[in-house]
Amino acid sequence: MSAGPAPAEGAADAHWLRRTVELSRLCPPSDTAFSVGCAVVAADGTVLAEGHSRRDDPRDHAEEAALRGVDPGDPRLAGATLYSSLEPCSSRSSRPLPCSSLILATPVPRVVFAWREPSVFVDCVGAERLRAAGRAVVERPDLAAGVREVNAHLLG
Numbered sequence: 328m329s330a331g332p333a334p335a336e337g338a339a340d341a342h343w344l345r346r347t348v349e350l351s352r353l354c355p356p357s358d359t360a361f362s363v364g365c366a367v368v369a370a371d372g373t374v375l376a377e378g379h380s381r382r383d384d385p386r387d388h389a390e391e392a393a394l395r396g397v398d399p400g401d402p403r404l405a406g407a408t409l410y411s412s413l414e415p416c417s418s419r420s421s422r423p424l425p426c427s428s429l430i431l432a433t434p435v436p437r438v439v440f441a442w443r444e445p446s447v448f449v450d451c452v453g454a455e456r457l458r459a460a461g462r463a464v465v466e467r468p469d470l471a472a473g474v475r476e477v478n479a480h481l482l483g
């Protein structure tokens with residue numbers, strides 16, 4: 328796997344969120360679901376996994392595609408940051424577990440996302456769920472423009 332700046336507030340977060348936007352451009356097109364990118368990055372900047380929406384299955388969310396590639400026993404997860412271009416979901420009809428639950432099943436202590444999910448399809452409280460469970464959640468709305476651009480056809 329590749330590597331880059333060590334996750335920390337500020338410039339490294341911006342770097343990795345821009346990477347998730349690039350990943351979201353790989354998503355197969357959809358008129359009914361957002362295109363999202365996700366990267367799980369260790370404390371030293373090593374990329375542990377990447378994913379994007381609909382990568383392995385038409386119903387895949389980016390976070391579950393990325394977490395599928397993570398070894399649950401990898402000790403680096405305890406210091407890792409999960410980056411997602413969109414707020415992790417808190418409910419969904421197509422899978423038994425929303426992405427916020429998949430994240431809470433890992434020891435990943437920190438989640439950074441760019442765009443708070445708009446109420447186009449479902450009300451999302453993913454950030455609140457993660458915070459309530461003790462995870463650090465950082466929202467970077469200053470980087471949301473690229474995410475909105477990728478999903479502009481869904482926003483009417």
Ligand SMILES: [Zn+2]
Nearest residue numbers: 388415416426
């Ligand atoms: Zn999701």
